[in-house]
Amino acid sequence: MKTIQKIGIAAAFALAVGIAAGYHFFVEEKEDKTPPVIKCEFNQIKASIETPMEDLLLGVTAWDERDGDVSESLFVEGVSKFIEPGKSRVTFVALDHSGNVAKHDCEIVYEDYTRPKFYLRDELRFSTMGNGMILDVVGASDCLDGDISNDVKMTVTGGSLYSAGICTVQFRVTNSMGDTVYLEAPVTIFDSQQLSEAYAPEIGLKEYLVYLDKNCRFDPKGMIENITVHMRGEEYYALGMEEED
C-alpha cells in the first residue's frame, strides 16, 4: 500500500507540475508581449528631398522573437522637423502578429536640400511715405515649399523707417521643416518732400540680391540693366539712359 501511495503521490505531483507547465506554456504562447526589433542597415539614411516616404524603408527590417520576420508590417510614422538644416529624424513602426508595436528613430540627411533664399524685386529704397511697402519688395523661395514670400517677417535693427537715412532691417523666413534664414540689409529711406531725392536717377539692376560662393568673382557693373532719368530730375546722366515722365 505504501508503495502504491507513493506512486499515487508522485503521479499527482507530476500531473500538477505538468498542468502548471502546460498552463505556463499556454499563457506564454497566448500572450506575446514582446514587440519586434527594428533594424536600420545604415546609422544615417541618405535621401533626396524627392525620395518618396516608402523608399525610406529600404534597408529597414523588423524581427520578432515569436513571429520571425515582420518587415512587411513596417511603415514610416513620420519625419521630424529639421534638427539641423537638411537633417531630420524618421520614425519607423513595426508590429508583430499580437499587435505589439515597436518604434525606431533613424537620422535622415537630405543631400540635395538647400536652405531658403531671399530675393529682392527691387531696390531697398523707400520714401518716408512708402516704407510700408518694404515687404512687397522682399521675397523668398524654398526647395521644399516653393515661394514662401508671404512668410517673410522683418525687424528694424538699427535706425528708423520714419526718418530719412539708412536703417538696418533684419528679414527672416522659416520653411515648413523649421529652417529659418536671416538677411540683414540696409534700407534707404528718403524724404518724400525732397524732389531731388524723389526724382533722382534710378539704376535698374538685373538682380537686387545675389548669393555668391566664398571668394567668387563679382562684377557689379554687369548687374546694371538700365538707368532711368526722370525729366524732373536735377541732372541727366548719359549712361544709356531711358526717359520717363
Ligand SMILES: [Ca+2]
Ligand atoms: Ca512579439
